Amino acid sequence: MAKRRRIWFALAVLVLLTLVACSTKNSPAITDPKGNEAHTISGIWWLMCGMASAVYLIVGGFIVVAAFRGRRSEEGKPSRVRDSTFIVVGGLIVPSIILLVLGASVVYASNNLRQPEKDPLKIEVVGKRWWWDISYPDQNITTANEVHIPVGRPLEIGLDSDNVIHSFWVPQLGGKVDLIPGQHNIWRVKATKAGVYRGECAEYCGLQHAKMNFLVVAQPAAEFDQWVVRHQNPPSGPSDELTAAGQAIFMREPCAGCHTIRGTTANGTIGPDLTDIGSRRTLGANTVANTDANLAGWIVDSQSIKPGNLMPPIPMSSNDLHALLAYLRSLK
Amino acid sequence: MAVTHTPSEETHGKIDTEELEEIWADAPGVPGFFSTVDHKRIGMRYIYTAFFFFFTSGLMALVMRDQLAAPNNHVVGPELYNQLMTMHGTTMIFLFNTPVLAGFGNYILPLQLGTRDMAFPRLNAFSYWIFVLSGLFFYASFLLGKAPDGGWFGYTPMTAKAFSPGINLDFWGLAIVFVGISTTVGAVNFIVTAFKMRAPGMTINRVPIFVWSILSMAFMVLFAVPAVTLAAGLLELDRLFGTAFFNPAHGGNLLLYQHLFWFWGHPEVYILFVPATGMISMIIPVMSRRPLAGYLWIATALIAIAFISFGVWVHHMFATGMPVQAMSFFSAVSLIIVLPSGVQFFAWIATMWKGRVRFTTPMLFAIGFLLIFLLGGITGATLATMPFDWQVTDSYYIVAHFHYVLNGAVVFPIFGAIYFWYPKMSGRKLSEKWGHISFWLMFIGFNLAFFGMHLLGFLGMPRRISTYPSGLGWDNLNLISTIGAFIFAIGTGVTLVNWFHARWWGKPAGPNPWDADSLEWATTSPPPEFNFASIPVVASRHPLWDQRPLPTANPNGDEATKSLGPEGAEHHETPETTGLDARPEATLDLPHPTYLPFLLACGIAVFFVGLLIKAVLVGIIGVGALVVALTWWAWRTEVDLA
Numbered sequence: 001m002a003k004r005r006r007i008w009f010a011l012a013v014l015v016l017l018t019l020v021a022c023s024t025k026n027s028p029a030i031t032d033p034k035g036n037e038a039h040t041i042s043g044i045w046w047l048m049c050g051m052a053s054a055v056y057l058i059v060g061g062f063i064v065v066a067a068f069r070g071r072r073s074e075e076g077k078p079s080r081v082r083d084s085t086f087i088v089v090g091g092l093i094v095p096s097i098i099l100l101v102l103g104a105s106v107v108y109a110s111n112n113l114r115q116p117e118k119d120p121l122k123i124e125v126v127g128k129r130w131w132w133d134i135s136y137p138d139q140n141i142t143t144a145n146e147v148h149i150p151v152g153r154p155l156e157i158g159l160d161s162d163n164v165i166h167s168f169w170v171p172q173l174g175g176k177v178d179l180i181p182g183q184h185n186i187w188r189v190k191a192t193k194a195g196v197y198r199g200e201c202a203e204y205c206g207l208q209h210a211k212m213n214f215l216v217v218a219q220p221a222a223e224f225d226q227w228v229v230r231h232q233n234p235p236s237g238p239s240d241e242l243t244a245a246g247q248a249i250f251m252r253e254p255c256a257g258c259h260t261i262r263g264t265t266a267n268g269t270i271g272p273d274l275t276d277i278g279s280r281r282t283l284g285a286n287t288v289a290n291t292d293a294n295l296a297g298w299i300v301d302s303q304s305i306k307p308g309n310l311m312p313p314i315p316m317s318s319n320d321l322h323a324l325l326a327y328l329r330s331l332k
Numbered sequence: 333m334a335v336t337h338t339p340s341e342e343t344h345g346k347i348d349t350e351e352l353e354e355i356w357a358d359a360p361g362v363p364g365f366f367s368t369v370d371h372k373r374i375g376m377r378y379i380y381t382a383f384f385f386f387f388t389s390g391l392m393a394l395v396m397r398d399q400l401a402a403p404n405n406h407v408v409g410p411e412l413y414n415q416l417m418t419m420h421g422t423t424m425i426f427l428f429n430t431p432v433l434a435g436f437g438n439y440i441l442p443l444q445l446g447t448r449d450m451a452f453p454r455l456n457a458f459s460y461w462i463f464v465l466s467g468l469f470f471y472a473s474f475l476l477g478k479a480p481d482g483g484w485f486g487y488t489p490m491t492a493k494a495f496s497p498g499i500n501l502d503f504w505g506l507a508i509v510f511v512g513i514s515t516t517v518g519a520v521n522f523i524v525t526a527f528k529m530r531a532p533g534m535t536i537n538r539v540p541i542f543v544w545s546i547l548s549m550a551f552m553v554l555f556a557v558p559a560v561t562l563a564a565g566l567l568e569l570d571r572l573f574g575t576a577f578f579n580p581a582h583g584g585n586l587l588l589y590q591h592l593f594w595f596w597g598h599p600e601v602y603i604l605f606v607p608a609t610g611m612i613s614m615i616i617p618v619m620s621r622r623p624l625a626g627y628l629w630i631a632t633a634l635i636a637i638a639f640i641s642f643g644v645w646v647h648h649m650f651a652t653g654m655p656v657q658a659m660s661f662f663s664a665v666s667l668i669i670v671l672p673s674g675v676q677f678f679a680w681i682a683t684m685w686k687g688r689v690r691f692t693t694p695m696l697f698a699i700g701f702l703l704i705f706l707l708g709g710i711t712g713a714t715l716a717t718m719p720f721d722w723q724v725t726d727s728y729y730i731v732a733h734f735h736y737v738l739n740g741a742v743v744f745p746i747f748g749a750i751y752f753w754y755p756k757m758s759g760r761k762l763s764e765k766w767g768h769i770s771f772w773l774m775f776i777g778f779n780l781a782f783f784g785m786h787l788l789g790f791l792g793m794p795r796r797i798s799t800y801p802s803g804l805g806w807d808n809l810n811l812i813s814t815i816g817a818f819i820f821a822i823g824t825g826v827t828l829v830n831w832f833h834a835r836w837w838g839k840p841a842g843p844n845p846w847d848a849d850s851l852e853w854a855t856t857s858p859p860p861e862f863n864f865a866s867i868p869v870v871a872s873r874h875p876l877w878d879q880r881p882l883p884t885a886n887p888n889g890d891e892a893t894k895s896l897g898p899e900g901a902e903h904h905e906t907p908e909t910t911g912l913d914a915r916p917e918a919t920l921d922l923p924h925p926t927y928l929p930f931l932l933a934c935g936i937a938v939f940f941v942g943l944l945i946k947a948v949l950v951g952i953i954g955v956g957a958l959v960v961a962l963t964w965w966a967w968r969t970e971v972d973l974a
Binding site: 165 | 580629667674677686699707710722723725791800
């Protein structure tokens, strides 16, 4: 029958789409959990997916059969089931049971999420337009757009904004929490596996909402501790002539007015802290990779990479640019 | 009242219809255009205007899909993308979905109830003029290159003066307040019409389900729209006059805006969806050739939805960091609201189950609706579970979900309704062949466009992004989605062409082409200005199936029944009946064409323009026109009654 062929066609499309979806390994997928919350939610999803598929197939089957069963009859085919029985059982009783089971299992599975735990690592995230200011108040470290975390240790991520509303989302770690001006939100979560995970702003926040992303680098505890120590002791000064020249350019040009580099006189707060810019993986809130070419391009004309961001074009000679790059590269 | 039997198709049989038409006719040309109060002309206008906005905003969606078809695309920049996204969402909700359903309600309700017009015909014209003027007001922003870009939900502080200093957002905020007048006035009109204007004998348990759905919608509008008016109104006070309702630095609260917005925003989903289910409840029984199963269950479900829909708004705010215990109440209610829809669903299946289904175009759209809404409803239930919502909220999973509900489960019934009722409205049939083609293009295109978006959400794609990098596994699904969107668009275009063709060359439809049961099919197609020369008498839930020939009422010589017969039509009157059992209790003078509604609407429009450009004088002129029109209106009403 034509209808049956259509159903098979629809199923084939569905399978195809699923294959397309599963064939990608680099997606920040919620079905590829690396944190306790994402694990729980992924479990809830697969439970719901099972129930939903069963409901869809059964009710969808009813629809198709209902549409076709009386087709060759004169007046429609009678049925032994009374209408009201059918409606009450199918529309009220069965869905009530399904919803009760669903509600109960979700409450049971998720009641330990976002609960305070002992000895958490505190991280402060402030949403900017359009990047992320990241600091570790107890470790006295500030960085941007790259959150380093130890695997297994409970995290308390404080979320604030001094401009518009943003939302902090690392799909592989867990769900979203909004950053709302005038309100301090805390997200409590744990990473379960080491790796680099994509994070995104999930609340529409204006012009460059699409390019307000970040990375979460989950490391084994020892490696994380090394990262902390290194960041608590940034290099005391330029190591050679070229980087010294670069530092002088940084201080001479408008750079220092907006950016902070700890251990120097640069203490601006409008743009991201650059104390560890040399070791960061990306630029412009995960917009481009942190390569020499991209860094140079960003300095000279960041507006062509991310229009509307607050950094003005800084034209400079290629020698100066060369020295500045060398200096920034040395900040690790 | 005395009852006589006249042939059902000639409720204005033996009397001089030409004379009646003269009494009821609008002035020809432009004066008639601006002064008409005929619910049918107004209803058609509502539908045409809304579809103008549908196709405009659909084109915007195509541009956005074009931009998202490939990673790092440059079809439009982020600035224009954000404007398109805002215009698309706002237009579809405020200027297409809501008014197109009001249009069908306007056209169909009085005919289905067996009366000669809405309860307040001038108010009806007024609400149309407000709708069209607020739409023009909103679209002026686009023509001036100052389109709003704060998203259709306009979350502050992004929409506050500090972050959106331009006039763009004022167009949006004021348009929301502006168009709310139209919706509210329309709702009052629907409620009074449904309760007081029914044909004799149409007791409350014989009212067609479409009327129940409009009634449910109208009550939701009355309680929900004030909240969004308040949200946008306070936002505009902040923007225009420097108040600080939503400024945390001065003791304001940002979440207050979200609460107000969603207190309207979630009932709004049902405001759009419920009348669409009402259309389905009219189409399915007619095309299954048997009465709707579970009439009482469906009517109860419609009322239940109207109540429960006010207890679910917080599920739009699960990620805002509110206390989990407080939110779990809303999670539970959001699960419970599945039940009334479940009841409706199984009532429709039961209706088809014992009937013989005719696969006409309206029925195809109805079945398409069932298959699409089933998925949209299920994904809706998954969103009620708080932890899962934390993950997928503001991701493409949401975009998929609400397009299944607001496009699939509202637009499909609307297209079904066009194929179903256009023969009544115009007297001409749309082509079934092209209707089938349109349906299949729309159905396949729709699922291609939106099913993959669920998966994109799982793959971590946030919504409202103007571009995305490659290598995240989003490329193919986005491309498929874009292809689907274009197929869907072609499908809607086929119906548009089909309409153009039928409008001038369609086959004559006759009064009742589908052999349907409700009263609108008793009169001619298109119906005369006065709808019914003699008001029919109803003794069944399915008058045209059970009462052959359809009896009509004659006056008894008393005040309450004097307008039932053709004399009533001659005197430009219609009966008013009791709320529950529809006994004639009074006679209403129906107003003649008048410019008042247009004048009043213009006054309000000028007032809003004054606010927009912050010109006190313009505002005063607007208020002046408004006061004059209102005074004149009140004074004229007294004259009419005397």
